[in-house]
Amino acid sequence: MTEMSTGISTAGVRATRHTTFSGVTLCMAATFLLSMAAQAGEVSIHTDFDGGSLGQVERVSETHFRCKVKGEVDQDGRNRQASWYYFRVDGAKGQSLTLDMIDLPGEYNYRPVAGAITARTLPFYSEDQKTWKQVEATEFLTDVPLLRLRLTPHAQRIWIAHTPPYTIRDLTRLLSEFNNHSALRQQTIGRSVGGRDLVLLTITDERVSQSKKKVIWLMFRQHAWESGSSWTGEGALRFLLSSDPIAKQIRRETIFKIFPMSDPDGVARGGVRFNAHGYDLNRNWDAVDDEKMPEIAAQRKAVLEWVDAGNHVDIFLSLHNTETSEYVEGPPDAGERYRSLMTRFSQLLSDSKRFAPTKSAQFTAVSTTVDKPGRMNVYQGLYRDRKLPAFLIEQMIVKHPELGRQPTTEDRRQFGVDLVRAMWRAVKIG
Numbered sequence: 001m002t003e004m005s006t007g008i009s010t011a012g013v014r015a016t017r018h019t020t021f022s023g024v025t026l027c028m029a030a031t032f033l034l035s036m037a038a039q040a041g042e043v044s045i046h047t048d049f050d051g052g053s054l055g056q057v058e059r060v061s062e063t064h065f066r067c068k069v070k071g072e073v074d075q076d077g078r079n080r081q082a083s084w085y086y087f088r089v090d091g092a093k094g095q096s097l098t099l100d101m102i103d104l105p106g107e108y109n110y111r112p113v114a115g116a117i118t119a120r121t122l123p124f125y126s127e128d129q130k131t132w133k134q135v136e137a138t139e140f141l142t143d144v145p146l147l148r149l150r151l152t153p154h155a156q157r158i159w160i161a162h163t164p165p166y167t168i169r170d171l172t173r174l175l176s177e178f179n180n181h182s183a184l185r186q187q188t189i190g191r192s193v194g195g196r197d198l199v200l201l202t203i204t205d206e207r208v209s210q211s212k213k214k215v216i217w218l219m220f221r222q223h224a225w226e227s228g229s230s231w232t233g234e235g236a237l238r239f240l241l242s243s244d245p246i247a248k249q250i251r252r253e254t255i256f257k258i259f260p261m262s263d264p265d266g267v268a269r270g271g272v273r274f275n276a277h278g279y280d281l282n283r284n285w286d287a288v289d290d291e292k293m294p295e296i297a298a299q300r301k302a303v304l305e306w307v308d309a310g311n312h313v314d315i316f317l318s319l320h321n322t323e324t325s326e327y328v329e330g331p332p333d334a335g336e337r338y339r340s341l342m343t344r345f346s347q348l349l350s351d352s353k354r355f356a357p358t359k360s361a362q363f364t365a366v367s368t369t370v371d372k373p374g375r376m377n378v379y380q381g382l383y384r385d386r387k388l389p390a391f392l393i394e395q396m397i398v399k400h401p402e403l404g405r406q407p408t409t410e411d412r413r414q415f416g417v418d419l420v421r422a423m424w425r426a427v428k429i430g
């Protein structure tokens, strides 16, 4: 569910950046003006739906809009990242639209960056919020910077997003398809800042004793904008629960534990990379706080309780998206056993046409850009706490060298199958 409505009409009502009383007033005004605009058959822009997000919109002409990307800052007002937009255009049919995406620069690990949106991150559009296609006609003005989209829709209503969105509704729909599957178990392990369920899924063949099974743990959406990883998760889950003989064998030999949505609040509001209190859920694993970041606290507790009850984890992987990089990485001081696991996993993964590493697998140190707690990510934290073989994978959203296009939802889903098979083989051999 979207917490905040930011419907914006052609009358140029400003969208609000934060949920404030005046923000609510503006939203109501926007809704009123919006209905007037719709009556007049004008083009209008809206974000009042699950995962929708856009900053202030300025109308340059009837069909030309300057759209600020909303962006988000952390708990200290730093590390602004503007890498998510998702909006609907009404009255679009036959109109030659020009949409300028602006307000792109920010910070990463406390260093200024030009922004995550570039000439290479072409958006996707949809006429039904299900099938997503690339917006082809774009230009990028580096000096501003500004990404200009040009399109003439065939439908009266279209949706445009940075990457094909994957919302809580998509996950709910997916899980409801498998409600009665004997190999799937769902638990609620806690609640987000906004009171949303934090879910842990377990997939295994319960008829086979647990004692000899390998345990593979997956984590998704620590960062709300990275919807590509969720499409991979959907592909992985569909394959794992399928009647494919290999999937059946994997279920007999393996327990999959899955955190499908680490930041449900962020995904719902169309957030970027911080929880509702501004905390980056893939940092702060050395500064866990039940109030400020209940998402980390609940997930960490679930993993540690599993291990402390005498169970093992053979491999843990958190999935992420970046703009241009693709790689696997692990904790800095990992022993030989984990190094060889990572090498094996990376090699198996490179058999996939949907994985094109831009650098070899590496072990990274905790970020030292700021001398204070709060920079430790999940794999560093789990390795520190229980010496777990925990890793992270990043996948690019720009044109993929193996695929020759920006990855589609189907490419991501297929990668989910490749990933499950590679992880299973990696721990099986080890």
Ligand SMILES: [Zn+2]
Pocket: 222, 223, 226, 282, 319, 320, 321
């Ligand atoms: Zn991420």
